[in-house]
Amino acid sequence: MLRYKLKKRGIFVPAVWVFTATLILSVIFLRPNIIAVLGIPFGSTAAALTYFSLRRYTYSLTVLQRELILQRGIMFTTMHRIPLRYITAVGTLQSPLQRLTATTSMYICTSGNILIILGLSTADSENLRMTILNGRDV
Amino acid sequence: MQYRHFHPLYTLKYINYGLVLCLLPLVRAVLDFNWQQFLVALQQDAFILIVMALLAGVLWYFSGFEITDSSVVLHQGLFFRSNVTLSRDMIAAVECVRPLTYRILGGTQVIIYFKSAFPLKKITLHFFTKDAIQAADTLLPVKNMPTVFEPTGATRLVFVMLSANVVTSCVFAVYSIKRISKILGTQVEEYALHGITELSHFLELFIPAGISMLATFVLLITVLTLMLSLLRTAGFVVGRGGGIILTKGGFITKIERRVSAVCVNFCDVRLTPFARVLRYTPVYITAGGYRSDTPLFVCRMGQEAMLQRLLADFTMPTHKMCVVRKKSLPVYIWLPASLCALLIALICVAANINMIGMIPVLSLLLLFALCNLGIEIEAFIKEGFCKNDNRTFSICYGRIFTRHTVCIFSHDISFTIQQSPIAAKDGRCNLYINTPARVRLRARDAIPHRVKTVSFNL
Incomplete structure (x- = not known):
C-alpha cells in the first residue's frame, strides 16, 4: 500500500493563481478604489490559502494492489475508488511556477471519469504514475 | 478497397453554417430599419450562400472513404487533411437513419458510436445507401439473425404506449409549427391556438370549465405523442446474431441500429406510470456513446429474465439492495x-x-x-445496489415518476462515494457509479462499509 499527500508548497501555486486572477479583475473593474483593488486580491488569497491548507490535511491518495483510492473534502467528503486496470491515461502538467516549487498537476482518466490532483511533488507524481502503470498489468 | 465519395448531402452541414452567417447582414439591416440596407443584405446573403455552397462542393470533392475487410477509412479536409481509420474494435454501435428526404435522394445518415464516450462520443457521416450497408456490415456484421422480439397485436399497442416520449414530441410539434409558418408565410400558431380554444370550449360541455384547457392540452399531447410513437415503431424488429443486436423500424424515418453485445455497458428496466398500469416494463440499453431512445424490448412484469435471450448476462438483483x-x-x-x-x-x-x-x-x-x-x-424502500451472483452489478433508483432497475455488465466502472456530515454520523453515503458511457448512476443512502469493500471485476 502506497500513500501520497499533497505538499505544503503545492498549495501556494493555486493561491498565487487566485491572487493573479482577482488582481486582474479588480484592476479592471474597481480601478479608482485602491483599497478594493488591493484588499480583494489579498483577502481572497488568504481565504484560498486557508481552504487549500485545510484541504491538504484531508486529501489522501492511496494505491492498493489493484485499485486507487482518493479521499478529499473537509465537511462533505468524497471518496473515489478506481480499479488500476481500467485507468486509461495518466499525465502530468507543470506550469513555470510549479517547476519552481517542484510540484505538478496530475490527471488520471478512466473511461467514465477524470480526476485532477493539484499539489503533488514531482517525485511523488512520477512514482505514482509508474505505480499505476505497473499496477495495471497485475 | 476503392476510394469513394460521400453522398452530396454531406454538403448540407456547411450550407447550414452559411445560413447562420446569413443572419449577420439581416440583423444589421433590421437594426438600421432601412429598405435599401435590407436589399443589400439580401444580396450579401445570396453571395454568402453561393460561396458556402462552392466551398462545400470543393470539400465534398476532396473528401471520401475506403472500405477494407475490417475497417472504414475516412479522408476529410482540404488544407488540413485528416485520415481516420474506424476499426471494428473501436465501435459500440452503428445507426443508419433514413428520413424520407434522404430516401428520395438515395442517401443514408450513418452515426457511428464509439466504445467510450470520451473523448469523442459519435461521428456522423452521409453515405449512399449501398455504401452505408457495406460500411455497417464491415464495422458490425450481422450473421443469421433470428428475430427475438417483434411486437404484434396487443404487445404492439403496449410497445407504442411505452415508447412514447412526451418531451421530444412537444419539441417536435413546436418546431414543426414554426417551420410550417415560415414556409407558408401564414400565422399557423394563431390557427393552432384558435383550434385548441375551440376544443377546450367543446370539452367544457363535459368537464368543469377550470380544467378544460388543461385537459385539452393533455389530450392533444397524448394523441400527438402516441401518433409519433406509432410512426417511429412501425415494423419494429429486434434480433441477435453474431454478437450483434440489431433493431429495425420506422415508417417515415427508417432506422436500423446495430449494437455490439459485448459493448453494452448497462441495461435499464424502467417502471414508468404507464408501465405500472399496463403491467409491462420497457428495457433500454447503453453501449459506449450510444443511448437508446426507443425501448429495446418490452416484457411482462416479473418476466424480465426473457431479456437473457438478447443479453445473456442480464439478471434482476439477486441480493438485498439496501437496509x-x-x-x-x-x-x-x-x-x-x-x-x-x-x-x-x-x-x-x-x-x-x-x-x-x-x-x-x-x-x-x-x-x-x-x-x-x-x-x-x-x-x-427499494433504492440501493448489489453485486449479483454472475458478477454484474445492479442498482435501483427512483427519479421523476419512474423506478429504474439497472444491470451493469461493464467491468470498466469506478465508484464515487459522497458523505455529508450528518450522513457520516448516521452511517450513510451516496454512491455514484461511473460508466464508460459517461453516465453516473446514483444510489442514495448506501451503507459505506458495503460500498468500500465490494470488489471490482478485474
Missing part, C-alpha cells in the same frame, strides 16, 4: 413533500379568496405531486 432502517426518509421526500404542502396551501388560499376556478387545476397538479411522492417513498 431500510439505516436510511433517512427526508432525503427522499423533502422535495415532493414540500411541493405537495405548497399546492395544498395554494388550494386553501384559492378556496378562501373565492377563486374556485383555480381549484381543479391545482388539484390535478397535487395529484401529480402525490404520485411523485409515492415514487420517492418506494425509492426509500
